[in-house]
Structures are given as C-alpha cells and as structure tokens.
Amino acid sequence: MLVQLLNGLVYGGLLYIVSVGLVLIFGLRRIVNFAHGSLFMIGAYVGFSVAALGGFWGALVVAVIVLALVGAALDIIVLRPLQREDPIVTVLVTFGILLVLEDFAQTIWGKDFLSMPVPSVFAGSISIFGESFPLYRLVVIAVAALVAAGLSIWLRVSRIGLYVRASSVDPMTTAMQGVNTDRVSLLVVSLGTALAGLSGTVSAPLLALSPSMGSYILIESFIVVVVGGLGSFSGAFLAAIAIGQVHNLGLVYVPWGATMIPFLLMVAVLIWRPTGVAGSHT
C-alpha cells in the first residue's frame, strides 16, 4: 500500500512540474501553451542523448538550459507579437508548433520507442518499512518537492515573484503599476519551459520515449490545470497530487478503467465548480 502511494506521488510530482509550467505561462501571458507537452518530449530526448555522452547530471543541466532557451525564443517570437490577439490564435499557433516539434523529434531520433537507463548512481532499490522501492523513484519525488518548495519560496519572497503573482491576478493593472511585464514574461515563460525540460529528462528513465509521448502528458496536465483552476499555483499542486494518486490507485484496483478516472474527476469538478478547485479565471 505504501509503495502504491509512493508511486502515485511519483506520477503526481511529474505532473506537477509539467502543469506548473503551464500555470506560470498562463499567469503572465493569459494563453495556454499547447506545445507544452512537446517541450516535455524534447526535454526527454535531449536528456536521453546527453545522458549517453555526459551522464545524468549533465543531461539534466543541458535539457533545462536548452528548453529555457526554447522558451525565451517562444516568448519573443510567438507570444509577445500575439499578445493582443484573441487567445485562441495563440492556441492554434502553439498547436502548429506541437506538430512541427513532433516532426522534428521524429526526424532526429526516429519513430521507434527509445528507453533511457536509470542513472547508475540511483540504480537499485531501498527498503521502506520492509517493502522494496526503486531508489530513482524517490529521487523523482524529491525533485518535484524541491521544485514545489523552490517555486513557492521564490513567488513569495522575491520581487519578481511578487510581479508574477500580481500579473497572474491582473496583467493589465500590474503593467500600469510600472512593472515591465514583457521582461517578467520572458523570464517566466523560460522558467515554465525549463520545467517542462526538467520533467522530461527526469521522467525519461521511467517512460518509453516516442515523438508522440508529449500529447499524453499534455492532456493529463490540462486536466490538472482545469481541475486546479487555470492560473492557480496551489490548485495545480493539489490537483496534480490528487490525480497522481487517483491514476495510480486506479491502475492497481480497476485496471480497465484507470485511464478514465482523471477524466471523470475533471467532469465532476467542473459540474461542481466550473472555475476549478482554486481558480477564478476559467
């Protein structure tokens, strides 16, 4: 049972890192990045390739840097010029980017499934209350916890964090108070995509890598964001942890229906509270 809860926490933690990136970008730009799952996928592939050459830590650093740069480019080339358009325009454009990135990954890494070995430092299992649990999965939980703690401290303590929180409540008023939202946005979008890269690399040893792996995580993280409330950091955290548990317990106890449970949960939450558990923007 404990092992099951931990497994749910692994999945929930990964979902959290992906979803919070979506929330960060939504907060600043009021758009939903449909290419976010593809950035996760690119992160996994970059991690895979670099890990083969420079080890796991190198992979982690390179994937985060590469994806942060991609995010900066995304913000400057796509999101900034389109900020006055209807948000649906950006949805369609990022959907186009999704298709391009999948094609790109397919060209470079091929269509076949690839698998990345668990880094040797974290190979093996440890015993928790008499039950054995893979060490690497604990590392994933730790990474997610660090991201959550780091982000919430950063958002509460730093000046930029204050701007980000203000902007995610009301970007217009925040800009009128003299905050350069374009500059904040550049940083925040890069951070959001870097988190997609981080989660991609971290989850690569647990998943089969394929160019279409991004759409699955995209849909799951949409469920998280909608259930938690679009634009809410704490909502995304709670929803990711809850959906991780529900998903995993479902896999164990009702395997035929497990993939449906998050969807049903989402529909139920929306009927109950159309703006999500903690949201006000939907």
Place this chain on the structure above:
Amino acid sequence: MSARASIASNSTAAAAIAVVAIVAGAVGSLLIQSNLLMTLMTQAVISAILATGVGFLIRQNGAVSFGHAAFYGLACYSIALSPKLGLTSPEAAIVLALLLPPALAFLLGLVIVRIPGVAFSMLTLAVGQAFYEFAMKARHATGGEDGLAVNLPSTIFGVATNWFQRPQSMFVICWIVLVVTVFGLSVLVRQPFGRLTAAIRENEERARFIGYETVFPRALVFALSAFVVAVAGVLFTLYNTFVSPDVLHWTLSGSALIMAIIGGPKLIWGPALGAIILFFAKDIAGNVTEHWQGIIGLILIVVTVMLPIGIGGALARFGWGWRWRSKADA
C-alpha cells in the same frame, strides 16, 4: 427589398447553387476513370463533412473544439457494435449512430459551452481523448487497438451495400451529403436561431441582458456540429467497413480543426474547401517528403497569423469582391 424577401431570394440562390454543385459533382465523377483518384476524392469528401461540422462550431459558437473525433468515432463504433448489443438491423444501427453523438453532445454541451475560449479547447481535447482511452481499454467489446470489422448485409435502406464501398458510387453519395449539409447549414444560419447564436457568440452577456437564454442555444449548436460529424462517421464506416480507435484519436480532431481553419471557418463552405485542398496537398507532399506533419504545422501557423479568414475567405474576398462591392454601393 424587404429583409424577409432578401432571405428568401438568398435561400433560392443557395438552393440553385446546391443543385448545380450536385449535378457538377455527379457528372464530374463520371468523367474520371482513375479508381485511385476516386478513392482519394471519396475520402476527401468524407473529411470535408467532418471539417464542416467542426468549422460550424467555430463559426456559430466561436468555440474551437479539439475533441470532435469523439462524436465521429462514436458514430463509427455505434454501427460496428450494434450487432453485439443485439441491434441486428443495420438501418436501426445507422439511425442510432446519427442520434447518439448529438444527444451526448447536447448533454455535454449544457456543461461545457459555458466555459469560455481556451479552457473550452482544453476540455474538449481531454473529453475527446477519454473516449479514445475507453475504446482502447474495452478490448472485449471494441477489439482494442486491433479494431473490428463491420459486417453489413447486402442491402441497406434498399440500396445495394457495395454502392457504399465502390469509390465511383460512394463519391457521389458523399458529395450529395456534403452539398446538402452545407446548404442546410447556410439556410439555418439565416433563420432566427442562426441570428440568435451569432448574437450570443458576439456578446453573450448582452444577449442574456436582452432576455435570451444563452446556454441552451449554444448546446444545440454543439449538438448540431456533432450531428454533422456523426454523418461523416457513418459514411466512413459504410465505406471502410472497419473501425479502429484511430477514429477517436485526438489527431483526427486536430486535423479536422486544421482543415476548418485553413479553409476559413467564417464561411459555411470554407472548412470543406480546406479539407479537400489539404487532402490533395497531403497526397502530393507524401510522394516528395516525409515531413507532412511539420509542413501542416507551419501552414497552420502561417494561416492563423497571416490569413485568419482562411483560403475560402480570401477567395470570397478577392475573387468575388466586385460583387460585394457593387452590392455595398447600391
């Protein structure tokens, strides 16, 4: 000319165009000898009906759905699974396949049409994919990812079944359905219901203040677009006699959406045009490059940003601009 008379004359003109289009399509198909081309055109027209349904939702509700494959696939699986559920008459199965998706869409619509803009797109994507996951998991019924063959009797509605499977005849059937659908929708949007939903699309709050109920009409539009998509699903199933979870996958919803956007969703016939253009472009590109997906992504970006009215809109504006201008002068 009074507004009523103008609507009537517009509808007569539209009916005349529809008749001409049907005759032209039928005669045109007789002139084409290539079986391969006819196969391609039949598939293109089925996709055009699908795109018309997705585009109609954008035009009338201003809502972009990433999940219409759910209604398309539900129609396909309704026919495929009816015998297993004890519904032995294929005619009844087809009626079920046409009614179940819009009924479900209506109920779902009552919940999700309230949700604006981007969140609606996210939700339709998630809900649509739930159907796919279900078809993959319910292996004992659907055959999972292997799919299942559809057994049809020798005649359906008194028509020999092989008419639905020969490209030459099926093209004409699908073409007629497409033209009738486009005609029907263009008449509908000129009716009070069409005006009301357009008003709600432009400003939901004001429509509510004037005293209109705004959820119900939008749910109806959602159901109607699901109905059009279900028609495409039925034709696909009759033509292909094989159903797999691909018909429910979000990539199908995505490509229908791209067809609608590229063709121009502000026009009733725009999405159909987009579907046919993309179908042939894909076939030609397939011979040259393996990067169709990347190309279509770039086309989507360019059209969305530079040509939001779509190819159909551009044609209407430049090709027939003189007609509109002369009307405006009058």
